[in-house]
Amino acid sequence: MLTAALTVALDNIQAVIIDLDGTMLDTAPDFLVAVNRMRDEFTLAAIDIATIKRFVGKGSENLIERVLALDFSAEQIAQHFDAAMESYQRHYLCINGDFSMLYPDVVEGLQAMQAQGLRMACVTNKPLAFALPLMEKKGLAGFFEVVYGGDSFSRKKPDPIALLQVCADFDLAPAKVLALGDSSNDAQAARAANCPVLLVPYGYNHGEAIQNVESDGIVASLLEAATLIRRGNIQ
Known part of the structure; x- marks a missing residue:
């Protein structure tokens, strides 16, 4: 049963750009473990999953700044940021993918897109060093021709630079490339x-x-x- 009420006609879509965290994978549990291990090194109390979910989506730097802001002043954040980031990345690399889960119908959806001959790219604000092994671990990597992370360009989503690069890579007009995501970052980047x-x-x-x-x-x-x-393309 379809639930979408579309505001545009999806006709002649030839490629898709799909976000990773919150769209294909529930990675918040990974973030929670790595962040709380970092906080433990700073003798800070553990935080909960609801807090993590509010903080993710705008890249690792923003995540760590917001996590530190729970306890530190702006001056203290600047003082501790580099050490906190090093600790977080170290712990995240150790557990990357161990606690995350695929959302329902992700693989089935990717298979259906692949069967239609759609070209596929993943654009995420997660650094590539985290994104690529995670996608391999979860069986997603083989679906995508192109993967861009938050460190692939000088600006992250909601800036459109990565999406525009995918359109150039595929030699397709943006109107033929559908973006799929879970946040205002994804929507604003696509609009731009x-x-x-x-x-x-x-x-x-x-x-x-x-x-x-x-x-x-x-x-x-x-x-x-x-x-x-599929329905839009066959009409």
């Missing part, structure tokens, strides 16, 4: 790149309701998105 964008409701979105984010529709899963693309 002139790509249509669908959002899933189960991700993070910085603790805000996804229904309040301007997009071309909300889909229950990647499989539903694949179905909508």
